[in-house]
Amino acid sequence: MTASPNFTWDDLQYFLAVARTGQLSVAARQLRTSHATVSRRIDRLEFSLRIKLFERNPRGYVLTGIGQRFIEAAERMEAEADRLQMDIFSGSAAHQGVVRLSAPEGIANFFLAHQISDFTVQHPNLSLELVTIQQIMSLSRKEADIAISLDPPKGGPYEIEKITDYRLNIYGAKSYLSERPEVKSRDDLLLHPFIGYIQDMIFAPGLDYLGDVHPGIRPRFQSSSISAQLTATLQGQGLCILPHFIARRQPDLELVLSREVQLTRHYYLVRHRDISRIPRVRAVADYLLAVVQNNRDAFLGEIESA
Structure with missing residues (x-):
């Protein structure tokens, strides 16, 4: 045989x-x-x-x-x-290869994408893949090396670190608000069209927040993309709940009920224990933790209403 x-x-x-x-x-x-x-x-x-x-x-x-x-x-x-x-490798020689990072669209497009140039300067031999699809990629199946999540896994072989809290408020375009009665209470919000996520496509419980503002709110325009929601808000299609780190870059937006309505959510860094100590993975994780901490005002700061 x-x-x-x-x-x-x-x-x-x-x-x-x-x-x-x-x-x-x-x-x-x-x-x-x-x-x-x-x-x-x-x-x-x-x-x-x-x-x-x-x-x-x-x-x-x-x-x-x-x-x-x-x-x-x-x-x-x-x-x-x-x-x-x-x-075998140590120091900068170990910081080479590819690391795939999965992150929600908001923090990926409106924060991390603005920070990538600093990372590439620090780690010229390391390639970073930033994945922003709606569903959280599986760390256990190695679809990603690191994930940023609003709702971390309840169990499993993962290392989980809280990156930061972040604040959300209600915003409207200044042009939209100037043509409508002033919003003085939560009940007044029902007189305005809202923009939000498609209910049955919300991939993380942390994004289901319209009910936290007022149980009677029913969005008129819905999108699975926070970028599309922002665009619709800037076009004056209604009010929208947006993270501060997104809205702060938009001078045409104005806060609504800034003192009465403030929501807080959280971002977590998640890694599989099997690869968490690999130098290239650790380098990306350390950078993410540092850059968020150095920009805490972007996530938690307040904008004074006009």
Whole structure:
């Protein structure tokens, strides 16, 4: 009987890429190789192990039951390889590679994007990927290395640090408010159209805040994007609840009921314990914590109403 061929660490990297993406083509792009090479490596790994790791269907590759168990072992090996790299390298030499950061659209587009240039100067050999899709990416499946979250995981193998509180207020365009009666109480808010999130697409409980202002508010315009909400507010389509760090850059906005309505939410930094000590991941996490602390007024400061 012919002995089974050995598989290599490279084969496991191909396996992890397909397991995480579910698509040969996507895995091939991540690994910078061809679709055929990925398929061949997966076939070789299955033949070597004499097990079926994936079910193939028109929609892609889906892990079998034993494949689900195998990915846990493969990820442990991946984590050990990362730790070995961390032990080998030290100082600036370790700060190289790619780190993927998942963050809500608001803090990503209106704060972090303004800070990236400083980070790239400090870490010229480190590439940062900033992902701002609505759903929180899975750290356990290594879809991201670090996540900024409004509502951190309740359990699991994660390191969680609170980054900051941030304040939200009601805003309207100055042009809109100048043509309408003054808002003197929360009940007066019901006389105005509101802008907010699509209720059944709110991906974090922390974003469901219209009811905290007044239970009778029903938004007239809804969007899953805070950028679209801001644009609609600036165009005078109604009132909107916005974070201070976004509204402070908009001179055409005016606070409404600034003393009576102040909401507070929180941002958390979340990392998987297996990779939290890897130098490139730690470098990004340390930078995020420092840059937010150095700009606390942007998150907590107040704008005086006109």
